[in-house]
Amino acid sequence: MPQLTLRNVIKSYGRNRAVDDLSLEVREGELLTLLGPSGCGKTTTLRAVSGFVGLDSGHIYIGQREVTDIPPERRGIGLVFQNYALWPHMTVFQNLAFGLQLKKLPAGGIRDKVQRGLSMVQLEGFEHRYPRQLSGGQQQRVALARALVLEPDILLLDEPLSNLDALLREQMRFEIAQIHKQAGITSIYVTHDQTEAMVISDRIALLDKGKVVQIGKPEELYSSPANRFVAGFMGTTSFVQGKVEQSRGETIWVRTPAGLSLRGRGRNLRDGQEVAVAVRPEHVRFLEAPVEGAVGAAPPPEEANVFPARVVRASYVGELIDYQLDLRGSSLRARGEVARAVAEGKQIRIRLDPDNLPVLPA
Amino acid sequence: MSLKRILILSAELVLLVLVFLLIVGPMMSLLLWSVAIRWYWPATLPQEVGLDYWRQALGLEKSLAIGAVSIVPAFLLSLSIAVTVVAITMLLAIPAGYALAKYRIPFGPAILFLFLMPNAFPQQPIFVNLLGLFTRLRLAGTVPGVMLTHILVGLVFGVWITSATFRAIPSHLEEAARSVGASRARAFFRITLPLAAPGLLSSAVFVFITSLDEFTGTFFIGLPFVNTLPMTLYSSSGYNMQFASVIAIILLVPSILFMTLIQRMLRAEYVGGMG
Numbered sequence: 001m002p003q004l005t006l007r008n009v010i011k012s013y014g015r016n017r018a019v020d021d022l023s024l025e026v027r028e029g030e031l032l033t034l035l036g037p038s039g040c041g042k043t044t045t046l047r048a049v050s051g052f053v054g055l056d057s058g059h060i061y062i063g064q065r066e067v068t069d070i071p072p073e074r075r076g077i078g079l080v081f082q083n084y085a086l087w088p089h090m091t092v093f094q095n096l097a098f099g100l101q102l103k104k105l106p107a108g109g110i111r112d113k114v115q116r117g118l119s120m121v122q123l124e125g126f127e128h129r130y131p132r133q134l135s136g137g138q139q140q141r142v143a144l145a146r147a148l149v150l151e152p153d154i155l156l157l158d159e160p161l162s163n164l165d166a167l168l169r170e171q172m173r174f175e176i177a178q179i180h181k182q183a184g185i186t187s188i189y190v191t192h193d194q195t196e197a198m199v200i201s202d203r204i205a206l207l208d209k210g211k212v213v214q215i216g217k218p219e220e221l222y223s224s225p226a227n228r229f230v231a232g233f234m235g236t237t238s239f240v241q242g243k244v245e246q247s248r249g250e251t252i253w254v255r256t257p258a259g260l261s262l263r264g265r266g267r268n269l270r271d272g273q274e275v276a277v278a279v280r281p282e283h284v285r286f287l288e289a290p291v292e293g294a295v296g297a298a299p300p301p302e303e304a305n306v307f308p309a310r311v312v313r314a315s316y317v318g319e320l321i322d323y324q325l326d327l328r329g330s331s332l333r334a335r336g337e338v339a340r341a342v343a344e345g346k347q348i349r350i351r352l353d354p355d356n357l358p359v360l361p362a
Numbered sequence: 363m364s365l366k367r368i369l370i371l372s373a374e375l376v377l378l379v380l381v382f383l384l385i386v387g388p389m390m391s392l393l394l395w396s397v398a399i400r401w402y403w404p405a406t407l408p409q410e411v412g413l414d415y416w417r418q419a420l421g422l423e424k425s426l427a428i429g430a431v432s433i434v435p436a437f438l439l440s441l442s443i444a445v446t447v448v449a450i451t452m453l454l455a456i457p458a459g460y461a462l463a464k465y466r467i468p469f470g471p472a473i474l475f476l477f478l479m480p481n482a483f484p485q486q487p488i489f490v491n492l493l494g495l496f497t498r499l500r501l502a503g504t505v506p507g508v509m510l511t512h513i514l515v516g517l518v519f520g521v522w523i524t525s526a527t528f529r530a531i532p533s534h535l536e537e538a539a540r541s542v543g544a545s546r547a548r549a550f551f552r553i554t555l556p557l558a559a560p561g562l563l564s565s566a567v568f569v570f571i572t573s574l575d576e577f578t579g580t581f582f583i584g585l586p587f588v589n590t591l592p593m594t595l596y597s598s599s600g601y602n603m604q605f606a607s608v609i610a611i612i613l614l615v616p617s618i619l620f621m622t623l624i625q626r627m628l629r630a631e632y633v634g635g636m637g
Contacts, residue, residue: 050537050541051540052537052540071540071545071546072537072540072541073540073541073542073543073544073545074543077541078541078542079537079538079541081534081537081538083532083534085532085534085535085537085538086538087535087538087539087553087557088535088557089556089557098539098542098544098552099542099543099544102542102543102544102548103543143538146538146542147541147542150542150543
């Protein structure tokens with residue numbers, strides 16, 4: 001399987017730069033997700049790779065072969081669309097066979113490949129159905145099989161699960177990841193759903209305003225966000241504003257306007273710089289209920305990052321309770337066990353895990 | 363059954379009868395007139411019926427009655443003009459409609475509007491002007507001249523309906539075809555064209571019927587040398603109601619046939635599965 005390389009790709013629509021000097025490498029057999037909010041350029045990038053969008057400048061290579069000016073039908077790519085794009089006047093078999101027939105394969109070979117494609121997506125026996133006789137999930141599986149039977153060099157998936165309902169979407173994530181592992185095709189997956197990206201990707205490239213903000217393994221983006229945009233996009237994150245008080249290596253102390261001193265991790269920060277501390281719900285730990293009167297007292301020096309907080313809202317969401325806390329004027333999201341629920345309005349003490357508190361330029 | 367329900371049912375029945383009378387009524391009168399040999403006031407129904415006028419119209423019997431001529435030559439002429447007009451119009455309309463639907467064409471909406479022009483104004487002044495032009499081009503009074511006129515009038519149906527049809531077919535269906543290795547042309551012929559077929563066919567039927575029924579343009583450009591069926595109907599209707607009724611019914615037949623065909627096509631399997 002060849003790798004896919006994008007070099008300095010630029011594409012503008014009018015005065016708006018949809019893709020702004022983007023360079024990217026998708027490794028052999030890897031599934032790379034282009035993640036980002038709508039308008040970040042992920043779809044334009046995908047369409048540039050597929051050949052339906054011409055570049056203003058830049059180069060695209062599949063393996064060693066430059067495909068920048070090659071039309072879509074000769075790029076050796078497979079495409080899966082958000083709305084499936086199955087041909088409604090053809091049966092499932094005909095949908096899968098169309099590309100194989102264009103390759104002038106013998107009828108027997110086509111039948112075998114179609115069968116193998118359908119069994120890959122667990123749709124044996126659906127050959128003679130028309131697309132409208134299938135459910136959304138089945139249609140998307142047919143679309144996936146249609147792309148896979150041609151054994152493309154590169155597989156491009158454009159928000160393939162966005163039209164499915166939540167339950168099916170979750171199930172299909174695993175299925176696509178599984179199929180990708182089986183087929184081992186170098187793939188680009190476009191989505192705006194970060195959970196989907198986390199589940200499915202080998203690596204994620206987070207895009208904003210036509211540029212790659214950060215690229216890496218899902219856990220890298222999650223635990224070491226490069227900036228506030230990444231931290232805010234990956235998972236639920238609360239931000240506590242403040243200024244760098246002092247730093248020692250990667251350990252940073254941040255003082256908030258309310259006078260709290262938070263310890264976290266950060267890089268390339270000056271003393272006095274305006275920063276935001278990214279707090280994830282799972283790194284907020286509830287300590288024993290505080291003694292009355294201890295409220296507002298400074299934490300003992302040996303116990304870093306322990307603060308008094310007030311429960312503003314407690315929402316029961318089933319397996320846990322979703323809290324909104326007030327930390328001296330900053331709003332924090334936290335999670336707690338149902339068995340140890342804390343009522344709204346209660347004063348509590350929390351500990352923020354200093355090893356998991358990224359300090360980012362504000 | 364409650365009173366309300368009875369009221370609703372009877373209202374529906376009255377409406378149905380009214381619609382039936384409005385649509386089918388005039389045609390019934392045409393049918394009656396076409397077989398009426400003697401029908402004088404105050405009789406409700408013809409005093410004497412027979413197929414004499416039909417036989418005369420179809421050229422099976424010679425008659426000296428005013429306005430009664432064999433309409434077979436006029437019918438064949440109208441039919442061949444209509445078929446040619448449909449072929450040429452669709453050859454122009456399919457690429458034009460596709461381009462207007464799928465590409466960003468400068469002044470696209472204005473171009474679409476342009477096709478409406480021959481139908482947007484009173485037709486007489488347009489065709490009088492056209493007659494001047496066609497006379498200079500030696501097209502006046504010729505079959506090609508009449509065909510050109512019909513194309514002019516029919517293009518609006520051709521281009522408007524085809525472009526709407528193509529616009530309704532999602533572009534990603536063609537893109538999917540390209541992604542599995544189909545060239546632009548093959549993607550069009552294997553994917554878009556079959557999906558567009560019902561729309562294209564109905565557009566062709568509109569053009570066909572427009573040509574078959576076209577009067578004003580043919581009157582100015584074609585007469586007295588090109589005598590289409592509507593021309594014959596016009597010249598005979600003043601003298602002979604029975605004969606005019608026969609022609610009117612014959613003009614209706616192709617329309618009814620084609621409407622049935624469209625309905626069949628629109629019910630075809632794949633239309634429901636778009637998207």
